[in-house]
Amino acid sequence: MRGYKSVVEIQFDGFVFPAFNQITSQLAKLTYRSEGFSQMPIVIRIPYGGGIGAVEHHSESPEAYFAHTPGLRVVTPSNPNDAYWMMQQAIESPDPVIFLEPKRRYWQKGPVNLDVSPMPLHNARLLREGTQVTVLAYGPMVTAALQAAEIGAEEDVSIEVIDLRSLSPIDYPTILASVQKTNRAIVVHEAPTNVSLSSEIAARIAEHAFYHLEAPVLRVGGFDTPYPPAKLEEAYLPDADRILEAVDRVLSY
């Protein structure tokens, strides 16, 4: 309102909820309520997801709450190059952006290409071409999806991998083009699957690509439980094996 572009950092995913009212009820709605008189160009960085052996409230995936909220944009990079460019695009946006950072990938090194202009913030990226099944992943699960595709290839299963990058809005044209080609889809995330991003994406694929599907859209996610103690998280979190198990199921229809 005062003309600043604020970039705020929530320390951990599970710590965002004290600010939830201000984010979902105030920040997300102010442009709408003011009929465009006020803009809210605020970026909220939230390190999210598990896999780091942390104590409670440090490993959650709250993205569905924010993606469900009209007025917010929600994005999540999966690699250093996207993290670099998507942050700058998020700051450029006149709308509030929830910027989810897969914290267990903070140590992942990768090249950042400063010479090529980035793709639009809300576009998904086709990371690996395949013909038999599309695996849709985002944030920390992109690495697991690529591993699954690698292993699949050794067993002559051709897996296409798409990094969604944006969770609100979702790039359906890219998703549907892929599913119309492979005829099968699996959505992967760490969050509980009940009423999740994967629920929505599965519904939309069914709505728009029904006659292309050879099998129902399957979901691979965390269980519908609170995030478990760290010594159990390996069994809680999806990984390449869990994705491949779903690949086997989707191919057996």
Added chain:
Amino acid sequence: MQETAKLAVVTPQPEIPMLQLLAPDGTYGVPKEYQRYGEVIETLSEDDLKKFYRDMARIRRFDIEAIALQRQGQLGLWVPAIGQEGAQIGSGYGVGHSDHIFPSYREHGVAITHGVELMSILKMMRGVNHGGWDPEETRFHLYAIVLGTQVLHAVGYAMGVKFDGLVGTGDKDKDLAVISYMGDGATAEGDVSESLLFAAVNDAPVVFFVQNNQWAISSNIKDVTRVPLYRRGEGFGVPGMRIDGNDVLASYAATKIHMDEARSGQGPFLIEALTYRIGAHTTSDDPSKYRDEAEVDEWRAKDPIARFEVFLRRQGISDDFFEEVASAGDALAKDIREQTFALTNPPLENIFNHVYSDPHPEIDRQRQWLKAYEAQMGTHE
């Protein structure tokens, strides 16, 4: 105080210092310790005083008409501010012309002191829109329905003003401050405590104006705080004072002085304006269920408008003025009634406008869908 035997069961209450320049009987006097507030009143012209009266009377007439409009089904809800006109008009005029105001949803009086159209408030309460005025142009930000949220916005805005270097420059045309209005109920919200802390540690140029109307819907002030509200900021480092909120002159002087101080870089301040909500919390509330009519009568006798009228008449203001104000009130009531009946529904595309500032594929798709659906189903005007 001679009847000690009768009072023995009552917890002794230390006398709370309170700025009052105009007693309920209309007597004007400046206590020695409040001399600088009295000096501010000395600078007011007769026209200023008439303006205070005119606006208090105007907003009360408006309020009564709005209740009637709600009862006739013309408004979804109405939030009466009857009894609080002294706090609101006095304080509103104490806010400078470059300052920013963050109200709750009961600040109709403050709104008119800063150029917000009364019809804008009615449109919002009718459901034509959620806001209705330009918060940048009026510097009167949108009503906050979730109480307490606006106080954080005010402090954040004040921190922005400080980042801009517009505090304490000594240039009266450049410097500005921020004021946040809230009720006694909102002070129990976590947002308000966070606001006091952030304001204090950042020396934000902000005044917290608490209208203690003594009832947070059905919760009485006695049941929700152990320490008087003017002291709520102390532990955070925000000094405060209590004023008689039914005294328009005290409300003006206190707001003027403490906004000037905030603007000049002296940090945040809290004003507790003791007042009373004569009407219901909203038109959805029936206060007779939880409070005695005797208490309401006691506060009716402390009415802010009646006491100011006595004061003005003693100043030599003639009958003509009061008759003119009364007939202006009748004209206003007629006018807003007609304008409300003439309101049309907003266009359907307003559902989708301004959800985002940049284009959004889902919103665009749904906008197109509704348009096609409506075309197929016939007109929807």
